[in-house]
Amino acid sequence: SAFFSPTAIAGRARSYGMSTDAAHRFERGVDWQGQARAIERATELLLKISGGEPGPTVVTIDEANLPAMKVIELRASRISLVLGVDISTDIVDEILNRLGFANRVLDQNNEITEHIWEVSAPSHRFDIAIEADLIEEISRVYGYNNLPVRTPRASLSMLPRSETDLSxxxxxxxxxxxxxxxxxxxxxxxxxxxxxxxxxxxxxxxxxxxxxxxxxxxxxxxxxxxxxxxxxxxxxxxxxxxxxxxxxxxxxxxxxxxxxxxxxxxxxxxxxxxxxxxxxxxxxxxxxxxxxxxxxxxxxxxxxxxxxxxxxxxxxxxxxxxxxxxxxxxxxxxxxxxxxxxxxxxxxxxxxxxxxxxxxxxxxxxISKSLAEHTPMSRFPEVRRDIAIIVDQKITAKDVRSCINSAADDSLQNLKLFDVYRGKGIDPNRKSLALGLTFTHSSRTLTDD
The missing domain is CATH 3.30.930.10 (Bira Bifunctional Protein; Domain 2)
Structure with a gap:
């Protein structure tokens, strides 16, 4: 019979390519004070079945690595807040005793301002670590059907969200x-x-x-x-x-x-x-x-x-x-x-x-975007002109667009490439780009001049 810390055993068997029942149990935790009872019970069964004389019990303990007994404070007010029901202190005392949890009422300066228990869980209940674990045990024994069903209420506030964030x-x-x-x-x-x-x-x-x-x-x-x-x-x-x-x-x-x-x-x-x-x-x-x-x-x-x-x-x-x-x-x-x-x-x-x-x-x-800005629509009609440019194959449409944008003024509102032609009538090393240019002005009608 033995006890090993779960954190020391976790993953060790898999690292050696093994899967054993001992690794499965010790990884999940066992009662760290139950080894003496376990070996005595095993010896008793062996004597009843096959007889014999038991030898001495050899105990090897590394005190520094044994778990410490956890003492948890349990507040009556916290029980009421979490479960939504007032459970009398007598019932809480009874439940803790039935579960085998050693407990005493905390008394500071001989004046109890709030009912608080100091609870120590037995060694086989290594899952009890915080106050919420104790409240869960109390609710389980008290009965979930006895707990009130209430719709939670909370005040919510809208969190600020920037318009420049793209979700x-x-x-x-x-x-x-x-x-x-x-x-x-x-x-x-x-x-x-x-x-x-x-x-x-x-x-x-x-x-x-x-x-x-x-x-x-x-x-x-x-x-x-x-x-x-x-x-x-x-x-x-x-x-x-x-x-x-x-x-x-x-x-x-x-x-x-x-x-x-x-x-x-x-x-x-x-x-x-x-x-x-x-x-x-x-x-x-x-x-x-x-x-x-x-x-x-x-x-x-x-x-x-x-x-x-x-x-x-x-x-x-x-x-x-x-x-x-x-x-x-x-x-x-x-x-x-x-x-x-x-x-x-x-x-x-x-x-x-x-x-x-x-x-x-x-x-x-x-995900960081720029805000759209409003500009009034021009009261004057748009003018579109389509042009075809013959360029070398190595020249990209992006280069042509950049050249046109740099030479044009604010009246150029839209520039789009709508056709690329290669074939008959054009040198094999060249291509024809057809572009549509849309012009408009906010204060006058555009003319060919």
Missing amino acids: LNRIRHQLVSRGWFEAITYSFVDAGLQGQLDTTQEPIELANPLSSDMSVMRTTIWTGLLNSLIYNLNRQQDQVRLFETGLCFSQAPNQSSLTFDDIDQVRKLAGVACGRRESENWVNSSEVIDFFDIKGDLESVLALSGEPEAFVISADKHPALHPGQSASIEKYGENVGFIGLLDPRIHQSLDIRYPIFLFEIKTDII
Whole structure:
């Protein structure tokens, strides 16, 4: 018969790959004063069954590591407040005695201002640690049916909320309205797949993982979302769009020891999509989604910040994305995320027939929005002019838009690209960009001059 501290035993058997009844019991706690009674009872049973002569009892005790007897103060006023009923002190005394809880009434300076008990729980009731535990025991013995049923009342005050804060729920609703589904995946992921998706950050390894495919903490949400996407595709889903918001975890490289302060936690919004652009229908096309479908959905989320022009999506490279279909997302020159097509080598290892598009962005960047400002509408008509510009293939529409915006005055209200042409009549190394420019003035009608 023995006693071991639960905190010293917890997890030790699993670390050796063992699962024993002793570990199961000692991890959950046993009576730390019952060893002598247990060995005497076991000896008594052996003598009755098989006979023999008992030997001496050998006791080894480490007094420093034995639990201390807990003395808990129980207030009558607290019982009434928590249970909502006044229970007489005689009934409380009776209940404590029936439970085997040693108790005495606390008397300070021989004057009792409030009925307070000092209660010591027996050693086999190691679950009794605070006053609320004692009140729970009293309510259980007193009878839950005898407790009054009352609707709790409390005064609530509205907490201040800044108009410049964009809630995550609003972002979720925006994506759901565009046909996406929210997923919730584990923060523990497979080290092999994550190593393919993120080669720049060192993952945090778990000391005691549940399984080999949950051995590290995620540095990117793409790892869990790709597993969920594969799960859905294997069940004949031909249109999958999943997004998730959550924390990603990383650490500085070459750490000799790791503490909570060394872990960097970043909240991100990520999504994966593949399959048909529209649900199967006699009137819908069978085209699959492409880069610009995902880019449009992401831009609708960025527009919630109130300053969509602050975000710039430009061609860039990422180790997990296709070199020709990947882009970085920047805000005022700071990189905040990536979007693109999954790298063909990773795509081939996953054995998926549809192209997979992904995006990931830091949510702290978009949850702070600017307030909309009112400007009166012009009483004068708008003027639209469409122009076509032939440029080199290397020149992007973003460069052309920036050039026009820098040269135009305040009368330019809208600038949109509505066509890109490559083909007959144009040099193979050039392309034609068609843009629509809308002008208006607040004080006069615009003319061709």
